[in-house]
Amino acid sequence: GGKDKIDALGRLLTRILRHMASELNLNMRSDGYVKVNDLLKLNLKTFANIPLRSHTIDEIREEDVKLFQAVRKDNKQRFSLLEENGELLIRANQGHTITEVESERLLKAILSADEIPVCVHGTYRKNLESILESGLKRMKRLHVHFSCGLPMDGEVISGMRRDVNVLIFLDVRKALEEGMKLYISDNKVILTEGFDGIVPVKYFEKI
Ligand code: HQG
Secondary structure, X not given: OHHHHHHHHHHHHHHHHHHHOOOOOOXXXXXXXXXXXXXXXXXXXXXXXXXXXXXXHHHHHHOHHHHHHHHHHOOOOOEEEEEEOOEEEEEEOOOOOOOOOOHHHHOEEOOOHHHOOOOEEEEOHHXXXXXXXXXXXXXXXXXXXXXXXXXOOOOOOOOOOOOOOEEEEEOHHHHHHOOOOEEEOOOOEEEEOOEOOEEOHHHEOOO
């Protein structure tokens, strides 16, 4: 139905804005923003070898009203819109693999542990042994992701997937004290590069 289509469009947008700017020659600023007009102008040919789930960029072009529905209705508020000098810009708030994006420009630094109630990473039992051995790694992304709250009654929460079955709490005070840089995104996801892409086990909260 209409909702499925909007969701699919949201997934496509997420993919482009987090992962695909370089390969699509999409001009992305270091704060992650691209011009909506550039997005709508993307040449379909550049998508030829990429399976897009259920939307083509032509559909976005024809239905740019839907583009804004996808942005507004996104259940994790994954996107931000900005108007600058009469031009509309759009970005993904977190989750990037694109290295042109700079943490300091995309995100707001967390300066004190008092700014956030809790900092928790959601993962799966199958990863636990490896995580306890080598720490939390950012994998393909620029940052390790944490939520600043816990999912209540199965509700969707930004920063972790709905089906996680292991929670790892970060000792924010200790991490900040020892120089780990922590950031918060516009949709309230806590992000860190850790130290060289790794959050060592000694920063996990012992509970
Ligand atoms: C795991 C979704 C083995 C890590 C979510 C995770 C989030 C390790 C996976 C956002 C490991 C990486 C990010 C180690 C980490 N050994 N496994 N040493 N270190 N892992 O997708 O945090 O819906 O890059 O626990 O809601 O799962 O896309 O990160 O399971 O906000 O907006 O390696 O993506 O948001 O997976 O998810 P990811 P994530 P969206």
